[in-house]
Amino acid sequence: MRCEIIAVGTELLLGQITNTNARDIARELSSLGIGVYYQTVVGDNEKRLMEVFNEALKRADLIILTGGLGPTDDDLTRETVAGVLELPLEKNEIWEQKLREFFSRFKRPMSAINLRQAMVPRGGKILLNDRGTAPGIFLEERDKVIILLPGPPRELLPMFKEQVIPLLREKLREKENLAVLQSKVLRIIGLGESAMAEMISSLLENQSNPTIAPLAKGAEVHLRLTARGSSGAETESLLASKAEEIKKVLGDYIYGEDEEELEFAVARLLWEQGKTIALAESCSGGLLCHRLTNIPDSSRYLLAGLVTYSNEAKINILGVDPAVIAVKGAVSAKVAEMMAAGVRRLCRADIGVGITGVAGPGGGTPQKPVGLTYIALEAENLKLVQRYEYWGSRLDIKERASQAALHLLRLYLLKKLKKAE
Amino acid sequence: MRCEIIAVGTELLLGQITNTNARDIARELSSLGIGVYYQTVVGDNEKRLMEVFNEALKRADLIILTGGLGPTDDDLTRETVAGVLELPLEKNEIWEQKLREFFSRFKRPMSAINLRQAMVPRGGKILLNDRGTAPGIFLEERDKVIILLPGPPRELLPMFKEQVIPLLREKLREKENLAVLQSKVLRIIGLGESAMAEMISSLLENQSNPTIAPLAKGAEVHLRLTARGSSGAETESLLASKAEEIKKVLGDYIYGEDEEELEFAVARLLWEQGKTIALAESCSGGLLCHRLTNIPDSSRYLLAGLVTYSNEAKINILGVDPAVIAVKGAVSAKVAEMMAAGVRRLCRADIGVGITGVAGPGGGTPQKPVGLTYIALEAENLKLVQRYEYWGSRLDIKERASQAALHLLRLYLLKKLKKAE
Numbered sequence: 001m002r003c004e005i006i007a008v009g010t011e012l013l014l015g016q017i018t019n020t021n022a023r024d025i026a027r028e029l030s031s032l033g034i035g036v037y038y039q040t041v042v043g044d045n046e047k048r049l050m051e052v053f054n055e056a057l058k059r060a061d062l063i064i065l066t067g068g069l070g071p072t073d074d075d076l077t078r079e080t081v082a083g084v085l086e087l088p089l090e091k092n093e094i095w096e097q098k099l100r101e102f103f104s105r106f107k108r109p110m111s112a113i114n115l116r117q118a119m120v121p122r123g124g125k126i127l128l129n130d131r132g133t134a135p136g137i138f139l140e141e142r143d144k145v146i147i148l149l150p151g152p153p154r155e156l157l158p159m160f161k162e163q164v165i166p167l168l169r170e171k172l173r174e175k176e177n178l179a180v181l182q183s184k185v186l187r188i189i190g191l192g193e194s195a196m197a198e199m200i201s202s203l204l205e206n207q208s209n210p211t212i213a214p215l216a217k218g219a220e221v222h223l224r225l226t227a228r229g230s231s232g233a234e235t236e237s238l239l240a241s242k243a244e245e246i247k248k249v250l251g252d253y254i255y256g257e258d259e260e261e262l263e264f265a266v267a268r269l270l271w272e273q274g275k276t277i278a279l280a281e282s283c284s285g286g287l288l289c290h291r292l293t294n295i296p297d298s299s300r301y302l303l304a305g306l307v308t309y310s311n312e313a314k315i316n317i318l319g320v321d322p323a324v325i326a327v328k329g330a331v332s333a334k335v336a337e338m339m340a341a342g343v344r345r346l347c348r349a350d351i352g353v354g355i356t357g358v359a360g361p362g363g364g365t366p367q368k369p370v371g372l373t374y375i376a377l378e379a380e381n382l383k384l385v386q387r388y389e390y391w392g393s394r395l396d397i398k399e400r401a402s403q404a405a406l407h408l409l410r411l412y413l414l415k416k417l418k419k420a421e
Numbered sequence: 422m423r424c425e426i427i428a429v430g431t432e433l434l435l436g437q438i439t440n441t442n443a444r445d446i447a448r449e450l451s452s453l454g455i456g457v458y459y460q461t462v463v464g465d466n467e468k469r470l471m472e473v474f475n476e477a478l479k480r481a482d483l484i485i486l487t488g489g490l491g492p493t494d495d496d497l498t499r500e501t502v503a504g505v506l507e508l509p510l511e512k513n514e515i516w517e518q519k520l521r522e523f524f525s526r527f528k529r530p531m532s533a534i535n536l537r538q539a540m541v542p543r544g545g546k547i548l549l550n551d552r553g554t555a556p557g558i559f560l561e562e563r564d565k566v567i568i569l570l571p572g573p574p575r576e577l578l579p580m581f582k583e584q585v586i587p588l589l590r591e592k593l594r595e596k597e598n599l600a601v602l603q604s605k606v607l608r609i610i611g612l613g614e615s616a617m618a619e620m621i622s623s624l625l626e627n628q629s630n631p632t633i634a635p636l637a638k639g640a641e642v643h644l645r646l647t648a649r650g651s652s653g654a655e656t657e658s659l660l661a662s663k664a665e666e667i668k669k670v671l672g673d674y675i676y677g678e679d680e681e682e683l684e685f686a687v688a689r690l691l692w693e694q695g696k697t698i699a700l701a702e703s704c705s706g707g708l709l710c711h712r713l714t715n716i717p718d719s720s721r722y723l724l725a726g727l728v729t730y731s732n733e734a735k736i737n738i739l740g741v742d743p744a745v746i747a748v749k750g751a752v753s754a755k756v757a758e759m760m761a762a763g764v765r766r767l768c769r770a771d772i773g774v775g776i777t778g779v780a781g782p783g784g785g786t787p788q789k790p791v792g793l794t795y796i797a798l799e800a801e802n803l804k805l806v807q808r809y810e811y812w813g814s815r816l817d818i819k820e821r822a823s824q825a826a827l828h829l830l831r832l833y834l835l836k837k838l839k840k841a842e
Contacts, residue, residue, distance in 0.1 A: 010645070011645065012444075013447055014451045015443075016604075016645070018441060019439070019443070020439055022436075022462070023438070023439045023440070026433075026434055026436030028436070029436075030436060035434070036435070038461065038462065038469070038473070039440070039462035040461050042459055048458065048459070051480075055476070059472075070614060071618070072614065072635050073625060073626075074635070109616065111618075113618065114615050131812065152637065154639075154813065213437065215437075226435075285713075285715070285719070286707035286726050287711045290706055290819075292706075293706025294706070296781070297783060299731065303731045304738065305706075305728035306725065306738070308725050309719070310720065310725060312769075313725035317725065347731075362717060394717060398714070398715070
C-alpha cells in the first residue's frame with residue numbers, strides 16, 4: 001500500500017507552523033508496515049489542491065489529507081475532494097446532532113456555516129472528534145482509501161491512533177501481503193551523543209536488522225531501533241533482543257522507552273518507593289512542577305511546588321535567611337540548599353528540591369552569568385547541591401534546569417547519586 | 422516567483438525526523454516576498470525523485486531541493502537533477518581542494534566516493550559549507566532557478582541565510598516585476614472561530630488584497646492577513662489599514678499581533694500599570710506560572726506562584742479553611758476564592774489568582790467531572806470566581822485553565838471584566 005500525505009494550509013507554506021502531522025502520521029504508518037512515498041503541502045487554494053489531489057490519485061493507494069476541515073470559507077478540503085471524486089456532499093445526522101449539543105453545552109450560538117462540518121461525501125464514514133467540531137472522514141473510492149483529518153494535532157493524533165489505525169489494520173488483513181516494520185526508541189540521559197556512540201560502537205557498526213539510529217534531542221539522546229519482519233511477533237522479538245544487548249552496555253543511562261518522558265520515569269520511581277516530594281523553584285519558573293504534574297495521579301507524590309520568584313517569597317514562605325541572600329546573593333549554592341530544606345520542612349515531604357539561577361536574557365554579571373544555575377536536593381541522609389552553566393534562550397535554560405533536576409532525582413531514587421556529574 | 426521546496430530523504434517519509442527545513446526556508450522566502458506554492462517530500466529513490474522534480478519544473482520558477490547530497494550511494498539528488506536537466510557533472514577544483522584539506526585536517530582517509538561531493542552540474546555555482554563536506558549548488562537553467570542544499574539544518578540554514586538569500590535578492594532586482602508578499606497575524610481571545618467569522622463576515626466575503634484567513638489555535642483564534650504589493654511600504658500600509666478595519670469590529674478581542682503570546686499581553690499590562698501578582702495553582706500544576714515566567718523580567722511583577730497540590734499545602738501555606746474543603750471539596754468556587762485571597766495576602770501582591778479543578782484523567786465524579794475548573798481573582802475592589810468545563814487530555818485542561826486565567830487577568834487590567842463570559 002503506497003501512501004501519500006497531503007497537508008493543506010497556507011500557514012504551512014508560509015513557514016508559520018511545522019508539518020508535525022506528516023511526521024507523526026508517517027511514523028505510525030511505518031510501524032504498521034505501510035510505506036509513505038510522498039508528502040505534499042499545498043495552500044488553501046482550490047485549484048492547486050485539486051491538482052495535487054489528482055496527482056496523488058495517480059501515484060498512491062492511500063491518501064491522507066490533513067487540514068482545511070474548519071467551518072470558514074478558506075477551509076476547502078471536504079468540498080475539493082468531493083468535487084474531484086464527483087461525489088455529492090450529504091448531511092451526516094449524527095454529526096449535526098453532535099454539533100448542536102456541543103454548541104448548546106458551551107452556550108455558544110451555532111451559525112449556519114458550522115453545519116458545513118456535518119457534510120460528508122457520499123459513501124464516507126465519519127471519524128469522531130472529541131476535541132473539536134470537525135469530524136474526520138474515511139472514504140473508499142476508485143479502489144483507493146482516502147482519509148480526511150482535521151489539522152490541529154491535538155484533534156488529529158488521537159483520531160488517527162484510535163480510529164484510523166484499526167481501520168487500516170483491517171484493510172491490511174484483507175490484502176495480507178505486507179511486511180511489518182516496527183520501531184522502538186531507547187531514551188538516554190546523562191551521556192552525550194558521541195560518548196554514547198563510542199560505548200556502543202561495535203553495535204552501531206554491525207547493525208543490519210534492526211537498524212540503530214542515534215538522535216540528539218535537547219539534553220537527551222535517543223536511539224531508534226527499526227526491525228523488519230514477516231509478522232509483529234518476529235519484529236517484536238528482534239527489537240527486544242537488540243534492546244537487551246544495548247541495555248547491557250548502557251545500563252542506567254537508559255531511562256525509558258518510546259514516548260516515555262524523563263518526568264514519567266521519575267514519577268514511577270517516586271510512586272514505587274512511596275516517597276513524597278516538594279519543589280522550590282526560582283529561575284525554572286514552575287516548569288519542573290508543570291512537567292511533574294503532567295503525569296496522571298501526580299498528586300499522590302507531589303505535595304507542592306512553590307515558585308518563589310521574589311526574595312521576599314524566598315524569605316517569608318521558605319524561610320531562607322535574608323543575611324545569606326544579602327551576602328551570597330539569591331543565585332548561590334547556599335540559597336538553593338535553603339530553598340530545598342525550606343520547602344521540604346514546610347510540606348513535610350521526603351524530598352525537597354531547590355532551583356535558583358539566572359534565566360536571562362538580562363540580569364547576568366561576570367561572576368554570575370546568564371545560565372548559571374544551582375540545584376539542591378535534600379532528603380533523609382542527603383544534602384546535595386550542584387552548579388551548572390547553561391547557554392541558550394530563557395526557555396532553553398528553564399528546560400535544561402528542569403531536566404537536570406529530574407536527572408538528579410532519578411539518580412537519587414536509583415541510589416546512584418555518586419554517578420551525578 | 423513561484424517556489425517549490427523538495428525535501429529528499431527516506432527518514433522524513435518514515436517520520437523519524439521533522440521537515441523543519443521546509444518551514445525555515447518558507448519563512449525566509451516569505452519575508453523576501455517569494456511565495457512557496459508547494460512543499461514535497463520524497464525518499465532516496467531515483468525514479469520518484471525524477472518524477473517529483475519534473476513536476477516541479479512544470480509548476481514552479483524556483484525549486485529548492487534539500488538533502489541527498491551526502492557521499493553515500495543513497496544520496497541521489499545531485500546526479501538526478503543533472504540527469505533530468507541533461508547537464509554533465511563536472512569536477513569543481515575549489516571544492517576538491519577543500520575536501521582534501523578537510524580529510525587531512527581531521528586525519529581521516531579520503532575515499533573515492535567522497536569526491537562525488539565535488540561534482541557540480543555544468544553551469545552551477547557552488548555554495549560554500551563551513552560545517553560539512555557537501556557544498557550547495559545554485560543553478561540557472563531553462564529560465565528556472567534551481568538550488569540544492571545539504572539536509573542537516575546546521576549546514577543548510579547558515580548557507581541559506583548567508584549565501585542563497587543575497588543571490589535571490591539579486592534575482593528579484595533583475596526581474597523587478599515581483600510582488601512583495603507580507604503577512605500580519607492578529608491574535609484573538611474570548612471568541613470562537615465561527616463567532617468571530619460572523620462578526621467580520623463582510624470583511625471575509627469581500628477580501629482581495631490583503632487576504633484574510635482565520636485559524637483556530639487551541640483556545641485562541643488567529644487571523645492572518647497577507648498583502649501583495651510592489652514594495653514593502655505598500656504592503657505595510659495595506660496591512661495596517663485592513664488591521665484597523667478589523668480592530669474596529671473585534672476591538673479588545675484582539676490581544677496581540679504576530680508572535681506575541683497572551684502571557685506577553687498580560688505581562689505588558691502588569692508592567693505598564695506597575696501591578697504585582699501572585700498565583701495559587703492546583704490543577705494547572707504550575708503551567709500559568711511557567712508561561713508568565715517565560716517573559717524576560719517577569720520578576721518585576723510576579724512575586725510567587727504556589728502550586729498547592731495537596732490539601733495540606735492549601736491549608737498550611739495559603740490558609741484555606743479545612744472546614745470549607747471538607748464541606749465543599751477542594752474543587753469548589755469557595756476554595757478557588759480562598760486560594761486567590763490567601764496567596765495575595767501571603768505575598769502582599771496587588772492581584773491574587775486561584776485555580777482549582779479536576780485535570781483528569783482519573784478523579785472525576787458526576788458532580789465534579791474531569792475538566793471542571795474554578796478560577797478566582799482577587800484585587801482591590803474585586804472578588805471574582807468563574808466556573809469552566811473543559812474537555813480533552815490532562816495537558817489540554819491545564820492549557821485551557823492557564824489560558825482562561827490569562828484572559829481574565831487581561832480583562833481585569835483593561836477594566837473590562839464585565840465582558841468576561
